[in-house]
Amino acid sequence: xxxxxxxxxxxxxxxxxxxxxxxxxxxxxxxxxxxxxxxxxxxxxxxxxxxxxxxxxxxxxxxxxxxxxxxxxxxxxxxxxxxxxxxxxxxxxxxxxxxxxxxxxxxxxxxxxxxxxxxxxxxxxxxxxxxxxxxxxxxxxxxxxxxxxxxxxxxxxxxxxxxxxxxxxxxxxxxxxxxxxxxxxxxxxxxxxxxxxxxxxxxxxxxxxxxxxxxxxxxxxxxxxxxxxxxxxxxxxxxxxxxxxxxxxxxxxxxxxxxxxxxxxxxxxxxxxxxxxxxxxxxxxxxxxxxxxxxxxxxxxxxxxxxxxxxxxxxxxxxxxxxxxxxxxxxxxxxxxxxxxxxxxxxxxxxxxxxxxxxxxxxxxxxxxxxxxxxxxxxxxxxxxxxxxxxxxxxxxxxxxxxxxxxxxxxxxxxxxxxxxxxxxxxxxxxxxxxxxx
Amino acid sequence: xxxxxxxxxxxxxxxxxxxxxxxxxxxxxxxxxxxxxxxxxxxxxxxxxxxxxxxxxxxxxxxxxxxxxxxxxxxxxxxxxxxxxxxxxxxxxxxxxxxxxxxxxxxxxxxxxxxxxxxxxxxxxxxxxxxxxxxxxxxxxxxxxxxxxxxxxxxxxxxxxxxxxxxxxxxxxxxxxxxxxxxxxxxxxxxxxxxxxxxxxxxxxxxxxxxxxxxxxxxxxxxxxxxxxxxxxxxxxxxxxxxxxxxxxxxxxxxxxxxxxxxxxxxxxxxxxxxxxxxxxxxxxxxxxxxxxxxxxxxxxxxxxxxxxxxxxxxxxxxxxxxxxxxxxxxxxxxxxxxxxxxxxxxxxxxxxxxxxxxxxxxxxxxxxxxxxxxxxxxxxxxxxxxxxxxxxxxxxxxxxxxxxxxxxxxxxxxxxxxxxxxxxxxxxxxxxxxxxxxxxxxxxxxxxxxxxxxxxxxxxxxxxxxxxxxxxxxxxxxxxxxxxxxxxxxxxx
Numbered sequence: 001x002x003x004x005x006x007x008x009x010x011x012x013x014x015x016x017x018x019x020x021x022x023x024x025x026x027x028x029x030x031x032x033x034x035x036x037x038x039x040x041x042x043x044x045x046x047x048x049x050x051x052x053x054x055x056x057x058x059x060x061x062x063x064x065x066x067x068x069x070x071x072x073x074x075x076x077x078x079x080x081x082x083x084x085x086x087x088x089x090x091x092x093x094x095x096x097x098x099x100x101x102x103x104x105x106x107x108x109x110x111x112x113x114x115x116x117x118x119x120x121x122x123x124x125x126x127x128x129x130x131x132x133x134x135x136x137x138x139x140x141x142x143x144x145x146x147x148x149x150x151x152x153x154x155x156x157x158x159x160x161x162x163x164x165x166x167x168x169x170x171x172x173x174x175x176x177x178x179x180x181x182x183x184x185x186x187x188x189x190x191x192x193x194x195x196x197x198x199x200x201x202x203x204x205x206x207x208x209x210x211x212x213x214x215x216x217x218x219x220x221x222x223x224x225x226x227x228x229x230x231x232x233x234x235x236x237x238x239x240x241x242x243x244x245x246x247x248x249x250x251x252x253x254x255x256x257x258x259x260x261x262x263x264x265x266x267x268x269x270x271x272x273x274x275x276x277x278x279x280x281x282x283x284x285x286x287x288x289x290x291x292x293x294x295x296x297x298x299x300x301x302x303x304x305x306x307x308x309x310x311x312x313x314x315x316x317x318x319x320x321x322x323x324x325x326x327x328x329x330x331x332x333x334x335x336x337x338x339x340x341x342x343x344x345x346x347x348x349x350x351x352x353x354x355x356x357x358x359x360x361x362x363x364x365x366x367x368x369x370x371x372x373x374x375x376x377x378x379x380x381x382x383x384x385x386x387x388x389x390x391x392x393x394x395x396x397x398x399x400x401x402x403x404x405x406x407x408x409x410x411x412x413x414x415x416x417x418x419x420x421x422x423x424x425x426x427x428x429x430x431x432x433x434x435x436x437x438x
Numbered sequence: 439x440x441x442x443x444x445x446x447x448x449x450x451x452x453x454x455x456x457x458x459x460x461x462x463x464x465x466x467x468x469x470x471x472x473x474x475x476x477x478x479x480x481x482x483x484x485x486x487x488x489x490x491x492x493x494x495x496x497x498x499x500x501x502x503x504x505x506x507x508x509x510x511x512x513x514x515x516x517x518x519x520x521x522x523x524x525x526x527x528x529x530x531x532x533x534x535x536x537x538x539x540x541x542x543x544x545x546x547x548x549x550x551x552x553x554x555x556x557x558x559x560x561x562x563x564x565x566x567x568x569x570x571x572x573x574x575x576x577x578x579x580x581x582x583x584x585x586x587x588x589x590x591x592x593x594x595x596x597x598x599x600x601x602x603x604x605x606x607x608x609x610x611x612x613x614x615x616x617x618x619x620x621x622x623x624x625x626x627x628x629x630x631x632x633x634x635x636x637x638x639x640x641x642x643x644x645x646x647x648x649x650x651x652x653x654x655x656x657x658x659x660x661x662x663x664x665x666x667x668x669x670x671x672x673x674x675x676x677x678x679x680x681x682x683x684x685x686x687x688x689x690x691x692x693x694x695x696x697x698x699x700x701x702x703x704x705x706x707x708x709x710x711x712x713x714x715x716x717x718x719x720x721x722x723x724x725x726x727x728x729x730x731x732x733x734x735x736x737x738x739x740x741x742x743x744x745x746x747x748x749x750x751x752x753x754x755x756x757x758x759x760x761x762x763x764x765x766x767x768x769x770x771x772x773x774x775x776x777x778x779x780x781x782x783x784x785x786x787x788x789x790x791x792x793x794x795x796x797x798x799x800x801x802x803x804x805x806x807x808x809x810x811x812x813x814x815x816x817x818x819x820x821x822x823x824x825x826x827x828x829x830x831x832x833x834x835x836x837x838x839x840x841x842x843x844x845x846x847x848x849x850x851x852x853x854x855x856x857x858x859x860x861x862x863x864x865x866x867x868x869x870x871x872x873x874x875x876x877x878x879x880x881x882x883x884x885x886x887x888x889x890x891x892x893x894x895x896x897x898x899x900x901x902x903x904x905x906x907x908x909x910x911x912x913x914x915x916x917x918x919x920x921x922x923x924x925x926x927x928x929x930x931x932x
Binding site (some may be wrong): 079083084086087088089090092093094097119122123126164175176177178180181184185187188 | 662663666694698700701705745748774891
């Protein structure tokens with residue numbers, strides 16, 4: 001029981017203002033929710049690649065404040081061991097140690113190891129032996145060195161066996177022994193964590209299988225901020241033939257699966273089919289992937305229109321979603337959560353998703369969306385055929401959609417976990433503080 | 439069929455002889471038999487002699503490799519011009535070996551037509567590097583380079599070892615003799631390289647703290663596992679009285695690693711010193727340096743890929759703090775997945791034969807007791823008993839991947855031997871000498887450690903080469919040793 005607000009430190013990979021991305025949005029949302037909670041005194045520290053964003057990495061200073069943001073800081077690194085996920089930098093250690101001493105967090109919520117470094121956990125334990133550490137697993141990086149995706153690029157399939165000898169198949173230049181050590185490093189560091197949070201049951205189970213005790217890991221979906229106006233009525237196009245993809249233009253997102261399926265469907269039906277692709281980072285897609293997509297679109301049937309719509313943001317995604325009838329999430333990697341599903345649901349768009357990872361947790365086939373095996377163009381093509389002009393199906397699925405939990409609800413789940421770890425605020429003091437704020 | 443000496447042709451083709459002997463048949467014939475044949479007069483030398491590799495060090499070391507038809511070119515009489523200086527090279531040490539590819543060209547099946555020559559311009563001769571180098575076989579220019587590159591001794595050694603790797607792939611019986619010859623040529627170069635190494639002390643934390651044990655970790659090139667290893671040992675190191683001495687051999691970006699290690703020591707308050715070698719001092723050189731600077735009375739030599747088990751580390755870590763007494767101790771080593779890799783080693787002597795000459799000799803090899811047995815690191819004592827059932831104590835030696843020995847006893851034997859080029863066989867050498875000196879060797883049953891020995895990775899040509907040369911040297915040095923078992927005994931040992 002503490003007589004002051006609970007000091008809550010969020011440690012994230014990047015900050016949405018430095019670089020947008022799912023994990024940092026979630027971290028910032030939770031931080032902002034803590035700001036709104038009188039029981040908490042939050043502070044945020046975002047690890048970044050100082051070489052990539054030199055404007056945030058002031059010479060000689062490991063930690064800098066984010067301009068115009070109270071209690072939000074940037075921890076810029078210069079070198080990162082992207083295999084063992086360590087940094088080990090003297091200046092940084094000094095700064096982090098002092099930061100922790102100054103802020104004295106009761107709870108540290110770590111959202112990543114990349115550009116944070118696993119030794120951060122050791123340092124935190126050294127400086128604050130009694131601090132409670134929560135760790136949100138946004139991807140599978142501890143299990144998988146291949147972008148934390150559990151996806152075998154050389155086989156184009158989800159990795160269901162992350163044994164060290166299997167990892168070597170993705171990384172032939174490394175030995176199984178190195179992967180054994182990598183796993184040890186993560187497990188040792190994770191041994192310093194009091195509780196883990198998984199955004200989906202699928203991810204939780206993968207980490208339980210990997211070695212985290214099941215009682216030490218809770219599922220808390222990523223909360224969603226609805227932007228849907230009150231009394232808004234969802235509408236679709238008259239032909240119900242517009243299929244939208246929202247996400248990054250990278251290999252594992254399966255744009256090629258969608259386009260191939262749309263092409264197959266267009267060959268079979270007379271109606272027009274339109275595919276809109278919203279997303280950036282095409283430059284990160286492999287050359288093979290881009291070539292494959294171009295080949296798919298070559299000599300496409302005339303009733304198929306594919307439009308690249310450019311990138312999108314949280315601010316305009318609702319409006320963009322209303323411009324499609326069906327949201328397709330054709331990922332071939334086991335998505336940990338699937339933020340785009342929450343966004344589609346907010347706009348009451350039925351989701352057609354691959355049964356991959358966390359997506360399978362959320363899409364109940366025939367109830368709130370439709371699903372197909374990851375990578376199956378034939379099954380997706382069949383679904384597309386069924387969807388075109390099918391108002392009954394659209395209405396039925398739409399009516400089955402429920403919003404994802406709110407950020408505040410997600411935050412409450414975090415608070416419950418924090419309390420279960422024995423960190424509580426004296427309620428009398430809370431009342432006083434709340435009154436003072438008003 | 440009577441033979442005829444065409445003395446007139448001989449005289450016409452050799453103007454120098456024509457001046458001296460005119461067309462005197464007897465004199466010309468006598469000259470041809472006594473000198474002219476050896477001088478390769480009238481021979482198109484480039485059709486019977488080729489140099490394929492030639493390089494020199496700035497200290498006068500010369501490497502020449504190529505082939506010759508030895509029915510025509512029976513001896514190599516080589517002369518090298520470096521700028522305005524000329525040197526007759528002592529070619530006694532030219533090593534000949536069989537080259538089937540040359541056999542095909544020359545039609546001389548089974549002949550030793552290939553050669554490797556590692557030569558040296560004697561130190562007492564005036565030698566200055568110059569841009570122009572010419573090499574002559576007799577009076578025939580067989581190599582020329584108007585802008586020669588001169589290698590440092592270390593680079594020369596590495597390149598020479600790499601160029602000898604072709605022999606390392608042959609059956610040991612075929613290369614035992616040439617290996618011994620080449621070892622004798624290369625060993626002095628290695629010693630020169632070793633003598634030139636310097637060690638810079640770059641880290642020293644808690645240098646004033648009391649120390650009982652010194653853990654010496656020598657790293658060659660790849661330091662990636664060091665911080666992981668230190669992390670695994672950190673709790674033990676913080677609580678105990680052991681220091682860690684890290685010696686870096688040819689590690690890229692040592693400054694970056696020093697920064698990493700210092701940052702590690704900020705988090706983990708341990709006694710650690712780190713030395714950066716200016717080159718590669720080899721396994722013995724690095725570890726001996728660690729032993730020289732060690733403050734503890736007990737030395738623990740630990741490979742950078744050795745780790746305590748992930749679970750239940752206590753017994754393994756206990757190995758680090760208990761007194762070895764007068765014995766040399768080794769641990770039980772297990773693969774990453776937990777199966778037994780090492781419960782001691784033994785040396786086997788086998789008779790090998792040169793498949794061309796029919797000559798026989800002794801080659802030694804080092805085997806590990808227990809390697810590949812289905813005994814797991816977590817097995818109980820009974821399981822371990824079964825695994826150790828065939829360990830022959832009188833022949834048992836231990837791998838320096840994990841050693842424990844009193845410092846005074848270590849130095850009483852002169853430390854690790856430095857006559858092995860870079861690495862391999864030095865621990866077996868030390869153990870056999872240890873036993874010969876009356877010492878005991880103990881495999882500590884409670885010290886169960888993981889050894890993440892790299893597997894399945896291609897070795898560079900120079901590594902393959904010095905492994906082979908060291909084996910040849912080891913074989914020669916210990917072929918009569920009592921602890922070496924014969925091939926029949928080997929069949930029952932596991």
